[in-house]
Amino acid sequence: SAQTRSYASRAEKANPILKKLFGLMEEKKTNLCVSVDYTDPSKILDIIDKVGPKVCMVKTHIDIISFSSVDAIRSFTASLTALSQKHNFLIFEDRKFADIGSTVQHQYRGGVYNIVEWAHITNAHSFPGPGIVTGLGEVMLKEAKEPRGLLLLAEMSSAGNLSTEGAYRAKTLQMARDHKDIVCGFIAMGNQIVTESGDDSDDFIFMTPGVNLADKGDAHGQQYQSPEFVIGEKKSDIIIVGRGIIKAEDPVAVAEKYRAAGWEAYEKRTVA
Numbered sequence: 019s020a021q022t023r024s025y026a027s028r029a030e031k032a033n034p035i036l037k038k039l040f041g042l043m044e045e046k047k048t049n050l051c052v053s054v055d056y057t058d059p060s061k062i063l064d065i066i067d068k069v070g071p072k073v074c075m076v077k078t079h080i081d082i083i084s085f086s087s088v089d090a091i092r093s094f095t096a097s098l099t100a101l102s103q104k105h106n107f108l109i110f111e112d113r114k115f116a117d118i119g120s121t122v123q124h125q126y127r128g129g130v131y132n133i134v135e136w137a138h139i140t141n142a143h144s145f146p147g148p149g150i151v152t153g154l155g156e157v158m159l160k161e162a163k164e165p166r167g168l169l170l171l172a173e174m175s176s177a178g179n180l181s182t183e184g185a186y187r188a189k190t191l192q193m194a195r196d197h198k199d200i201v202c203g204f205i206a207m208g209n210q211i212v213t214e215s216g217d218d219s220d221d222f223i224f225m226t227p228g229v230n231l232a233d234k235g236d237a238h239g240q241q242y243q244s245p246e247f248v249i250g251e252k253k254s255d256i257i258i259v260g261r262g263i264i265k266a267e268d269p270v271a272v273a274e275k276y277r278a279a280g281w282e283a284y285e286k287r288t289v290a
């Protein structure tokens with residue numbers, strides 16, 4: 019079934035960005051995305067070079083990094099791109115766009131960050147409606163030199179989030195189904211948002227934040243689950259781990275723990 023097919027078999031039918039992603043996940047045996055939420059650019063590049071072999075994706079918040087100049091931004095994104103090629107992972111800028119289509123186009127291509135030029139994947143809230151998808155999609159499809167993908171936030175990990183209200187998730191899913199050339203997946207707690215209303219879950223990738231082996235949450239409503247639960251029970255595809263790795267005493271050793279736990283849960287759920 020869709021819930022137990024391997025990443026490799028899903029790569030066969032996938033669009034260019036998911037083909038690349040599923041392929042490298044299978045090759046490197048990792049469904050770990052590390053969220054490198056440090057503010058010092060050299061510290062970020064340093065840890066990425068070390069954990070790069072263990073991850074399928076590196077997630078950034080470009081707007082939390084302390085850059086001294088616009089040139090420093092350019093040099094950072096160039097180094098990040100070089101690392102993504104060296105270690106074969108995708109770059110995910112966690113921008114969480116949330117405005118009308120016309121405005122997000124400027125935010126995606128312009129300002130000082132020029133996100134579309136270096137991020138393979140970015141994400142957006144569905145709150146503004148389908149215009150946010152078509153707006154970002156136009157930039158992705160017409161201006162990017164390489165394949166790009168958009169994730170819609172269908173669910174969040176934080177306590178009290180509004181995604182459980184009414185038809186929010188169903189409408190988010192409809193936006194994705196209507197624009198499969200743009201939307202390659204979801205930020206969600208599992209794949210149920212799609213499997214409960216159709217059999218096209220293989221067309222999307224499911225990425226889940228709020229994963230931690232040591233803590234249950236933080237002081238501001240973050241809620242954590244284990245890799246086993248997220249991949250094995252909830253049938254998500256990728257675990258997103260921030261502080262569980264980056265605040266650890268030995269981030270590289272701990273990253274390997276998360277990689278192994280995520281991969282083991284995937285192998286257990288997968289049939290040939």
Ligand code: 6AU
Pocket residue numbers: 053055079112141171173174175176205227228229240258259260261262
């Ligand atoms: O592992 P943590 O709690 O240190 O970090 C989780 C990371 C942060 C959040 O901005 C992000 O995941 N995140 C997201 C994303 C990825 O879109 C959505 C969400 O619902 N919860 C969440 O924590 O960088």
